[in-house]
Structures are given as structure tokens and as C-alpha cells.
Amino acid sequence: xxxxNRFYREDVLDAYWFNDLHQIRTLTEKWREGYNTKHPxxxxxxxxxxxxxxxxxxxxxxxTTNNNDIFMNLAMS
Numbered sequence: 586x587x588x589x590n591r592f593y594r595e596d597v598l599d600a601y602w603f604n605d606l607h608q609i610r611t612l613t614e615k616w617r618e619g620y621n622t623k624h625p626x627x628x629x630x631x632x633x634x635x636x637x638x639x640x641x642x643x644x645x646x647x648x649t650t651n652n653n654d655i656f657m658n659l660a661m662s
């Protein structure tokens with residue numbers, strides 16, 4: 586979790602000046618999508634989470650209705 590926070594701070598919060606909360610949310614969503622689809626994770630065999638999920642199935646990533654809400658709440662705190 587600390588690495589996620591560091592990457593988010595470096596790539597988003599410290600990299601831009603924001604005029605409003607909407608800009609932060611928009612860029613956060615784009616960053617989150619890239620982090621989950623393009624960024625390799627060592628704990629997943631150097632695969633992005635989406636690739637790992639597609640390769641090994643849903644049992645490792647059960648679907649819930651508010652994953653995005655949970656992430657946004659964490660990212661915005």
C-alpha cells in the first residue's frame with residue numbers, strides 16, 4: 586500500500602497544479618486505469634493487475650460494486 590501511495594503522490598498530486606477537485610478526480614481515474622492495466626507489479630509476477638486477473642481468473646479478484654468508491658476514498662484522503 587505504501588508503494589501505491591508513493592506512486593500516486595509522485596505521478597499525480599506532486600506533478601500537477603489543480604484548480605479544483607474535479608481535475609484531481611479526473612486525473613486520478615486516468616492514473617488508476619493505467620496503474621491497473623500497464624504498471625507491472627512484482628507481487629503479481631511483474632504483470633499488471635488486469636492482466637493477472639484475465640490470466641488467472643476471477644477467484645483472485647472477486648467483483649464488488651464499490652471497488653472504485655473504496656479506491657477514490659483512499660486516494661482522496
